[in-house]
Amino acid sequence: MKHADFIVISWVLSFAPIALYAWRNARRARRLDPFVEKSDKPWT
Amino acid sequence: MSNTTTSVPPPTRTAASRNLGLIAIFGSIVLALLGLFFTAEDVDQGSSVRIMYVHVPTAWVAYLAFVFTAVCSAGHLWGRKHSLNLDRLAGASAEVGVIFMGVTLVTGSLWGRLSWGTYWQWDPRLTTTAFLFVTYVGYLAVRGLGGTQHQRAKRSAIVALFAVLEIPLVHFSVLLWRSLHQEATVLRPNGDVKMDGLMLFSLVFGVAVFTTIFAWLVLHRNRVLALVDAVELRGIDAALEARRAEEVPS
Numbered sequence: 001m002k003h004a005d006f007i008v009i010s011w012v013l014s015f016a017p018i019a020l021y022a023w024r025n026a027r028r029a030r031r032l033d034p035f036v037e038k039s040d041k042p043w044t
Numbered sequence: 045m046s047n048t049t050t051s052v053p054p055p056t057r058t059a060a061s062r063n064l065g066l067i068a069i070f071g072s073i074v075l076a077l078l079g080l081f082f083t084a085e086d087v088d089q090g091s092s093v094r095i096m097y098v099h100v101p102t103a104w105v106a107y108l109a110f111v112f113t114a115v116c117s118a119g120h121l122w123g124r125k126h127s128l129n130l131d132r133l134a135g136a137s138a139e140v141g142v143i144f145m146g147v148t149l150v151t152g153s154l155w156g157r158l159s160w161g162t163y164w165q166w167d168p169r170l171t172t173t174a175f176l177f178v179t180y181v182g183y184l185a186v187r188g189l190g191g192t193q194h195q196r197a198k199r200s201a202i203v204a205l206f207a208v209l210e211i212p213l214v215h216f217s218v219l220l221w222r223s224l225h226q227e228a229t230v231l232r233p234n235g236d237v238k239m240d241g242l243m244l245f246s247l248v249f250g251v252a253v254f255t256t257i258f259a260w261l262v263l264h265r266n267r268v269l270a271l272v273d274a275v276e277l278r279g280i281d282a283a284l285e286a287r288r289a290e291e292v293p294s
Contacts, residue, residue, distance in 0.1 A: 006158050007094050010151045011080065014098040015072065017143050018257060022065075025264050026054040032271040033055040040274035043058055043267060 056267035064260045071253035078246040086243075092158040093243075099151040101250035102144040103173075105258050107211050109141025110180065112262075114208035117201035128273065129266070131197035134204055135187050136265035138180055140258055145177045160224060168217040169225035176214050179207045193273055 001009075038044065079097030086093035116134035120127055152170070153163045164170065187200045218225050239247070 003091060003158065006154045007080070007091060010095045010154045011076065011098060013150050013154075014102065014147050017147060018261070021140075021143055022261060022264070025056070025261070025268050029054040029056045029264070029268050029271060030052060032268070032275055035275045035278065036055075036271050037274075040271060041055060041267075044055070 054264070055271070056264045061260065061263050064256065064263065068253065068256045068260050071249075071256055075246070075250050075253045078242075078249065083243050083246050084240065089159060092155060095151050095155040095158075097246055097250045099148060099155055100247060101254040102151070103148040104251055105254040106141045106144035106148060107215070108255065109137045109144060109258060109262075110176075110204075110208055110211060112137045113141065113183075113204045117204040120197050121201045121205075126194065126197070128193055128197055129270070131193075131201065132266050132269040132273070133262065134201065135184075136262045136269060137258075138183055138187075138204070139265060140261045142177065142180045142184065144254070144258070145173070145180065149173060149177060165224055167224040168221040169214070169223050172210070172214040172217045176207075176210045179210060183207055193276070 075097060079094050083094070083097075085091050113134045116130045116137065120130040120134065123130065149170075152173075156165070156170075157163050183200060183203050186203050187196060189196070189199070191199070213220075217223060
């Protein structure tokens with residue numbers, strides 16, 4: 001691999017897990033939503 | 045349309061959390077421009093120093109996440125109400141901290157390949173960081189053990205208060221033992237910062253960006269965990285109701 005490849009891969013591997021985690025959280029929240037009441041979501 | 049499609053906003057979203065997310069995304073783009081294009085190459089390390097703008101901030105914010113976990117855990121244990129929300133915040137923060145610490149290890153490994161010619165060495169800093177990572181993976185495993193929500197909270201709070209003691213060991217490992225890893229450039233004991241102006245600005249900006257990402261992720265994860273707990277309680281309530289109905293003589 002070239003020098004620049006290591007740098008680009010580092011940056012991609014820094015943000016990819018964060019994006020994946022955020023996406024999985026959003027999906028989990030949507031799946032749980034039908035089973036909760038409005039009182040379970042005091043932030044809304 | 046199904047409620048699980050991505051076109052529906054997640055129920056954890058509010059106007060404030062949306063704005064925080066937008067700030068985090070915009071900040072990440074600016075950080076990428078600064079780190080990859082606008083900052084100068086290092087005299088000794090050349091362009092590989094560009095990994096520093098993600099490696100160092102993720103390490104610092106992982107420390108912050110673990111300290112926040114300990115503070116919330118202490119709040120749960122010694123607070124008058126033994127708040128489960130503090131326990132959920134502790135868990136959310138630890139999860140995000142583990143992700144950031146994982147990123148630190150991976151980016152550090154790639155940087156090590158460029159600087160030292162190897163992906164891994166059993167060096168004091170690398171070993172203690174890996175140990176910290178494994179400890180918090182263990183903490184998350186402890187959270188997943190059975191029991192009531194209050195049992196989970198108490199058990200994991202005690203683990204968190206011990207686990208946080210590892211952080212000074214990781215940070216000062218480069219001073220305590222002979223290490224391949226360089227000593228601190230910014231957080232030096234004598235306060236003398238050895239870094240160029242724009243490089244230092246980009247590094248501090250990176251810390252701000254990853255702290256914003258941390259706050260955004262923890263906010264959402266805390267709300268997801270609240271939903272999980274609510275569903276669990278409803279399930280228990282429904283089971284108890286069914287049991288009572290069975291016990292009523294016909």
